[in-house]
Amino acid sequence: MAGFVDLFVYGTLKRGFANHRAFCSSALRIRTATIVGSLYDLPVGYPAVQIAADSILLKAGQDPARDAGRQRRFRGLAPSAPDAAQELVHGEWIRLPDPPRALPRVDALEGVRPDGRGEYRRALVPAWTEDGPSALWVYWMPRLPPGARHLADGIWPARS
Numbered sequence: 556m557a558g559f560v561d562l563f564v565y566g567t568l569k570r571g572f573a574n575h576r577a578f579c580s581s582a583l584r585i586r587t588a589t590i591v592g593s594l595y596d597l598p599v600g601y602p603a604v605q606i607a608a609d610s611i612l613l614k615a616g617q618d619p620a621r622d623a624g625r626q627r628r629f630r631g632l633a634p635s636a637p638d639a640a641q642e643l644v645h646g647e648w649i650r651l652p653d654p655p656r657a658l659p660r661v662d663a664l665e666g667v668r669p670d671g672r673g674e675y676r677r678a679l680v681p682a683w684t685e686d687g688p689s690a691l692w693v694y695w696m697p698r699l700p701p702g703a704r705h706l707a708d709g710i711w712p713a714r715s
Contacts, residue, residue: 560623560654563588563682563691565646566602566711578661579649588648588684590693591641594711595703602711603696603703604644606680612690615677617669619658626679629690644709648684648691665694
């Protein structure tokens with residue numbers, strides 16, 4: 556079992572935003588990171604990412620502690636750099652201790668449900684960090700609500 560879990564966050568869990576202190580104050584490491592995907596600003600005041608099915612390395616399982624261990628298999632992954640045609644999402648790599656405690660809390664915040672019918676899903680995807688390539692869990696939304704606004708620069712909140 557891993558002693559930590561690595562997440563890619565792009566919204567309210569980032570430093571300085573509404574949910575960071577409550578869910579990420581125990582972070583062991585925070586670095587800038589980027590993934591391939593499309594970022595949207597939702598009318599409810601938080602963002603969503605959509606990712607291509609072929610970029611998913613692993614889908615979240617029923618056991619968060621096991622998921623943290625499964626993530627370890629992808630350490631040292633060296634994804635090729637994204638090509639110029641791919642959209643990028645910019646955020647943070649956050650390493651949290653105690654996956655059996657931390658991951659269910661974040662899953663609940665993001666509306667991840669074991670039956671797969673929640674607002675978000677959690678998947679392991681390739682990421683590029685200031686420390687090199689990695690595989691990070693990301694919360695992504697399969698169906699966008701009406702009024703979702705595409706953020707072509709891949710940064711939330713939208714810059715005016």
